[in-house]
Every structure is written in structure tokens, then in C-alpha cells.
Amino acid sequence: MSFMTFFVYIGTIAFAISGGLIGIKKQLDVFGVILLGLTTALAGGVIRDIMLGYIPPTNLADPQYFLVSLLSCIMTILFYEKIKRFNNHMVLFDAIGLASFTAVGANAALMQDYTQPFLVISMGLVTGIGGGVLRDVFVKEIPLVFRKEIYGVASITGSIVLLVTYQTIPTVLSLYLCLFTTFVIRMLAVKWQWNIPVVHRKTSQVK
Amino acid sequence: MSFMTFFVYIGTIAFAISGGLIGIKKQLDVFGVILLGLTTALAGGVIRDIMLGYIPPTNLADPQYFLVSLLSCIMTILFYEKIKRFNNHMVLFDAIGLASFTAVGANAALMQDYTQPFLVISMGLVTGIGGGVLRDVFVKEIPLVFRKEIYGVASITGSIVLLVTYQTIPTVLSLYLCLFTTFVIRMLAVKWQWNIPVVHRKTSQVK
Amino acid sequence: MSFMTFFVYIGTIAFAISGGLIGIKKQLDVFGVILLGLTTALAGGVIRDIMLGYIPPTNLADPQYFLVSLLSCIMTILFYEKIKRFNNHMVLFDAIGLASFTAVGANAALMQDYTQPFLVISMGLVTGIGGGVLRDVFVKEIPLVFRKEIYGVASITGSIVLLVTYQTIPTVLSLYLCLFTTFVIRMLAVKWQWNIPVVHRKTSQVK
Numbered sequence: 001m002s003f004m005t006f007f008v009y010i011g012t013i014a015f016a017i018s019g020g021l022i023g024i025k026k027q028l029d030v031f032g033v034i035l036l037g038l039t040t041a042l043a044g045g046v047i048r049d050i051m052l053g054y055i056p057p058t059n060l061a062d063p064q065y066f067l068v069s070l071l072s073c074i075m076t077i078l079f080y081e082k083i084k085r086f087n088n089h090m091v092l093f094d095a096i097g098l099a100s101f102t103a104v105g106a107n108a109a110l111m112q113d114y115t116q117p118f119l120v121i122s123m124g125l126v127t128g129i130g131g132g133v134l135r136d137v138f139v140k141e142i143p144l145v146f147r148k149e150i151y152g153v154a155s156i157t158g159s160i161v162l163l164v165t166y167q168t169i170p171t172v173l174s175l176y177l178c179l180f181t182t183f184v185i186r187m188l189a190v191k192w193q194w195n196i197p198v199v200h201r202k203t204s205q206v207k
Numbered sequence: 208m209s210f211m212t213f214f215v216y217i218g219t220i221a222f223a224i225s226g227g228l229i230g231i232k233k234q235l236d237v238f239g240v241i242l243l244g245l246t247t248a249l250a251g252g253v254i255r256d257i258m259l260g261y262i263p264p265t266n267l268a269d270p271q272y273f274l275v276s277l278l279s280c281i282m283t284i285l286f287y288e289k290i291k292r293f294n295n296h297m298v299l300f301d302a303i304g305l306a307s308f309t310a311v312g313a314n315a316a317l318m319q320d321y322t323q324p325f326l327v328i329s330m331g332l333v334t335g336i337g338g339g340v341l342r343d344v345f346v347k348e349i350p351l352v353f354r355k356e357i358y359g360v361a362s363i364t365g366s367i368v369l370l371v372t373y374q375t376i377p378t379v380l381s382l383y384l385c386l387f388t389t390f391v392i393r394m395l396a397v398k399w400q401w402n403i404p405v406v407h408r409k410t411s412q413v414k
Numbered sequence: 415m416s417f418m419t420f421f422v423y424i425g426t427i428a429f430a431i432s433g434g435l436i437g438i439k440k441q442l443d444v445f446g447v448i449l450l451g452l453t454t455a456l457a458g459g460v461i462r463d464i465m466l467g468y469i470p471p472t473n474l475a476d477p478q479y480f481l482v483s484l485l486s487c488i489m490t491i492l493f494y495e496k497i498k499r500f501n502n503h504m505v506l507f508d509a510i511g512l513a514s515f516t517a518v519g520a521n522a523a524l525m526q527d528y529t530q531p532f533l534v535i536s537m538g539l540v541t542g543i544g545g546g547v548l549r550d551v552f553v554k555e556i557p558l559v560f561r562k563e564i565y566g567v568a569s570i571t572g573s574i575v576l577l578v579t580y581q582t583i584p585t586v587l588s589l590y591l592c593l594f595t596t597f598v599i600r601m602l603a604v605k606w607q608w609n610i611p612v613v614h615r616k617t618s619q620v621k
Contacts, residue, residue: 023560026556027561027612028556028560028561028612029560029561029562029612030612031559031560031564031566031567032559032560032561035559035560035566036560046465050257050464050465051253051257051262051263051264051267052262052263053262053263055465055466055467056465056466056467056523056526056528056533057465060465060532060533060536061528061530061533062530063530063531063532066532109263112263114263114268116268116269116270117270118267118270118273119263119267119268122267133345137344137345137551138547138551138556138557138560139556139560140347140554140555140556141347142233142235142345142346142347143345145238145239145242146230146235146236146238146239146242146243146345146346147234147235147236147239148236150238152238152242153238198234198235198236198237257464258460258464258469258470258471258474259469259470260469260470316470319470321470321475323475323476323477324477325474325477325480326470326474326475329474340552344551344552347554348554349440349442349552349553349554350552352445352446352449353437353442353443353445353446353449353450353552353553354441354442354443354446355443357445359445359449360445405441405442405443405444
């Protein structure tokens with residue numbers, strides 16, 4: 001699964017940078033920026049591992065993702081202006097992150113022989129969005145995934161593709177299909193600015 | 208314990224609707240509304256299970272509560288105006304939710320042979336209020352349970368009744384006493400607008 | 415390790431009071447003030463125990479820290495004005511809390527034979543700051559540790575000292591060195607108002 005690992009690294013970097021950028025924008029100190037970046041990159045996997053019984057969580061026990069995240073945060077601080085201008089490409093890397101984290105998260109459930117669809121989909125989703133949700137909570141924003149664009153939906157669709165295919169084709173192939181589906185849906189949503197509609201309500205009636 | 212299960216379903220529906228309603232009010236998109244409703248209905252039990260070592264958490268492993276919550280959220284979106292007018296009755300269902308979640312949560316500790324009172328009461332409380340606390344955090348509100356009315360206190364009193372009685376009477380009976388106590392205290396608090404006093408302080412001295 | 419326990423009690427009291435004070439300032443009701451104080455004092459250890467597989471978490475299973483925290487919260491409510499004037503000394507006790515929680519948290523990892531540095535440091539940090547982070551999230555503040563002064567850095571440095579020394583000197587001694595280092599760095603930071611710099615950015619470019 002070494003090619004998958006490559007995508008997970010790209011995702012980790014993208015998530016760490018996104019946390020770092022928001023930390024800088026919110027005027028956190030250097031330590032806060034790094035802590036926020038690490039949280040964004042690592043927390044989704046930690047929560048998933050806790051829910052699946054991988055103790056201690058892989059992202060805390062194996063230092064490689066921590067090191068990559070730390071380096072990404074430091075780079076973000078040193079080259080803030082440059083990375084910010086790079087923002088359009090960030091969407092691409094973030095989509096790779098969402099897609100690879102979803103595949104790895106859903107697979108973590110399957111590897112424990114948990115095949116119940118809702119659980120598998122949840123684990124993909126928690127891994128993919130958990131870090132970003134915590135990032136937004138820590139800087140007092142309503143988490144992005146609740147508000148904007150096809151983000152969670154891309155992850156869920158990817159996991160469904162995994163669930164439908166993994167018993168008929170090799171698991172590795174199935175995981176790449178999951179990654180690919182999540183990535184494509186997310187990128188199309190960004191490109192064509194798909195948004196899920198907001199529920200209509202008569203504003204005048206609202207307290 | 209099938210009658211208890213019935214109450215838990217009512218509570219799950221009430222919590223999912225409460226999350227959905229707040230999500231709509233906060234202008235979340237359809238996916239966000241559903242995610243918030245699911246969180247409100249399922250997260251308390253998930254956190255409790257993690258703390259007690261039920262892995263994976265029941266609310267993720269068994270799809271029935273998820274399905275009921277999902278349906279409730281969809282209904283909330285489709286019939287928003289009607290359900291909103293129904294709001295007075297929601298307090299009743301929410302109280303059933305608090306009461307049944309408390310009983311089930313405290314019982315989950317006892318079933319693992321954890322009889323330490325603080326742990327049993329905590330598990331009742333976490334199950335009863337955990338989902339609502341996350342719901343409020345996600346939409347940037349100070350969780351209701353910190354601010355208003357006899358909510359947590361009702362859950363704690365219910366669990367104390369359970370602890371006092373479960374060794375002398377059949378556990379099922381004891382659980383219903385817990386449920387009943389929590390429910391009655393909560394409803395009386397709503398009816399007579401009991402509130403716990405806010406701590407007095409001299410405002411002028413406050414920075 | 416009874417002297418360490420003494421420091422942990424002081425830390426627990428300091429953290430419970432800090433949660434209580436902020437709860438009062440935020441106009442929570444009496445129950446909310448107590449719940450916030452308990453969260454501040456106990457949650458860091460609970461999260462650490464969940465991550466390390468101590469189930470149920472010690473702070474929930476053993477009532478002594480709960481009772482000390484509860485008493486501290488009640489005292490804070492009864493003697494609010496007096497304790498508030500005592501605020502300067504609170505910084506001292508809070509530093510003892512950070513230091514002792516760090517030592518105990520890092521040690522909890524070592525006691526499970528997890529010696530991977532990032533994990534040990536994380537567990538010290540999560541124990542030391544976890545409660546405060548939740549406290550701030552619940553009252554809608556960006557957690558202090560992200561924003562101000564050498565707080566997390568003191569904890570991390572303490573854990574590094576522990577890691578460097580614990581194989582060459584008796585563990586107890588190593589833990590006191592960790593505590594001492596964390597405490598001194600934190601107090602010096604307060605005394606000389608050390609702050610980690612905020613990342614520079616050109617404000618005009620910010621959206």
C-alpha cells in the first residue's frame with residue numbers, strides 16, 4: 001500500500017498547512033500555529049483509532065506523520081506569504097488529503113473485521129474531517145464541513161464505493177477506487193462550486 | 208428491557224430533531240443539518256462507550272439508532288415549519304430523551320461491574336448531555352446545560368435513585384425509577400421555570 | 415510517589431478553581447460553574463487515559479480527584495470575591511498543576527511501556543492542557559494555550575527532561591526533574607512576560 005501512503009503524506013501536509021494558515025490568520029502565537037496544524041493533520045486519525053480500539057493511536061505512536069506535520073507547520077510559518085499565494089493549489093492537496101484519509105480510515109474498520117456499513121463510512125468520515133472540525137472549533141468557527149460545499153458527501157460516497165467493491169475485487173484496488181471517487185467528487189464540487197442547498201425557512205418567523 | 212428501548216427511540220428522535228432544528232436556524236447546508244442531528248442523537252452514547260471500553264461504540268456498530276436519527280433529520284428538513292410549531296411538545300420528548308439516555312448510560316457502567324457512584328453518575332450524565340454539548344459547541348453556543356434550567360441536575364438525581372435502589376429491587380425496576388425521576392424533575396423545572404441561580408458577583412469589579 | 419500526589423492535588427484544586435472562576439465570569443448557573451470546574455480539573459487525565467487504554471479513566475473511576483474538584487468549585491462559588499483577589503497567587507498554583515499533570519501524564523505512557531518520545535510528550539501535554547482547552551471551548555474562547563505565553567512549551571520541555579533522564583536516574587527523581595523544569599519555565603514566562611511571537615503577516619493582504 002505504499003502508493004496509498006504517498007497520498008496520505010500529501011494529505012497530512014495539506015491538512016497541517018491548512019491548520020497553520022488558519023492559525024496565523026487568527027493571530028495565534030508560533031506554538032499555537034504549530035499545535036493547530038498538528039491537530040488538523042493528526043486528530044482525525046486519533047479519534048478513529050480510539051473508536052476502533054487501536055491503542056495507543058497510530059498517529060501518536062508512530063512519529064513519522066507527526067514529523068511531517070511539524071515540518072509543514074514550520075514551513076508555513078517561514079514562508080507564509082508564498083504559501084498563501086499558493087492557496088488555489090491547496091484545494092487540490094486538501095482533496096487528496098480528504099480522499100486518502102477516507103480510504104485509510106474506512107480500511108482501518110475493515111481490517112478489524114468491522115464490516116457494518118455505517119461504521120465503515122463513519123470511520124472514513126471521522127478520519128477525513130475530524131482534524132478539520134477540531135481546527136475550526138479551536139478557532140471559534142462553525143466547522144466548514146457543516147456549512148460549505150460537497151465535502152463530507154465526497155467522503156461518504158468514496159466509502160460506499162469501497163463497501164460495494166471490496167469483496168469482489170482486490171482490497172488495494174477497492175481502496176484506490178474509494179480514494180479516486182472521493183477526490184473527483186470533491187474537485188468537481190470545487191470547480192463547479194457545487195453547494196448543498198441551505199434549508200429554506202421563512203426568516204420572519206425566526207426568533 | 209424493550210419498554211426502555213422504546214423510550215430510547217423517542218429520545219433519539221427528539222435529540223436528532225433538536226440538532227436538526229438548530230442546524231437549520233444556523234443556516235447549515237442539508238448535509239450539515241443532518242450531521243448535526245446525528246451528532247446530537249448519537250455522540251453522548253459514543254463518548255460513554257469509549258470511556259467504558261465498549262469498542263466499537265454501540266451507536267456506530269448497530270445501525271438502528273443511526274437510521275432512526277437520519278430519518279428524523281430528513282423529516283425535520285422536509286417539515287421544518289410544522290415541526291417548529293410543534294416546539295412546545297419537543298420539550299416533553301427531549302425530557303424523555305434525557306431520562307432514557309441517563310438510565311441506559313448509568314446501566315452501561317453497572318453492566319461492566321463498575322459500581323463506583325461518581326462513575327455511574329458520570330456515565331448517565333455523559334450519555335444524556337454529551338450529544339447536546341457537542342451540538343452547541345459545533346454551532347458556537349455555550350452548551351445549554353451550562354446555562355439553563357435543571358437539566359444536568361435531573362440526570363444526576365435520576366442516577367442517584369438508580370444507585371440507591373438497584374441492589375434491593377430488580378434492576379429493570381430501578382432503571383425505570385431512574386428514568387421516571389429524571390423525567391419528572393426535568394418537566395417540573397420546565398413547567399415552573401426552575402433555574403439554578405447564577406453566581407452573584409459585583410459587576411463593577413469585573414475586568 | 416506521595417509527594418507527587420500532593421502536587422497533583424494542588425494542581426487539581428488550581429484547575430478546578432480556574433474553571434469555576436471563568437464559569438462565574440461567563441454567567442453560568444451554579445451547576446454550569448461546577449461542571450466547568452470539574453471539566454477543567456479532570457478532562458485532561460480522562461483524555462490521556464482513553465488514549466493509553468486505561469479504561470475506565472482513573473479520574474472517573476477513583477472519586478478522590480472528583481471530590482477535591484467539587485469542593486474547590488463550591489469554595490469558588492462561596493468565596494468568589496476573595497478568591498478573585500487571590501488571582502496573582504493562582505498563577506503559581508496553576509503552574510504547579512501544569513507541572514504535576516505533565517509529569518503524571520508522561521509517566522502514564524512510560525508505565526505502559528510506551529517510550530516513543532512523541533507519545534510520551536503528547537501524553538504529558540494532553541494531561542496538562544486538555545482540561546483547560548475544553549474549558550475554553552465550552553465558554554467560546556480560543557483556548558489560552560494557543561494564544562498566550564510559554565504554557566505548552568513548558569510542558570513539552572519538562573517531558574523532554576523526563577525522557578532524557580529516566581533511564582539513567584531513578585524514575586521518581588526523573589519525574590521531579592520534569593515537574594521542576596515545567597514549573598520553572600512556566601513561572602519565568604509569567605514573571606518576565608515571555609510570549610511566543612505571533613507570526614508576522616501583512617495585514618493589508620488579509621481578507
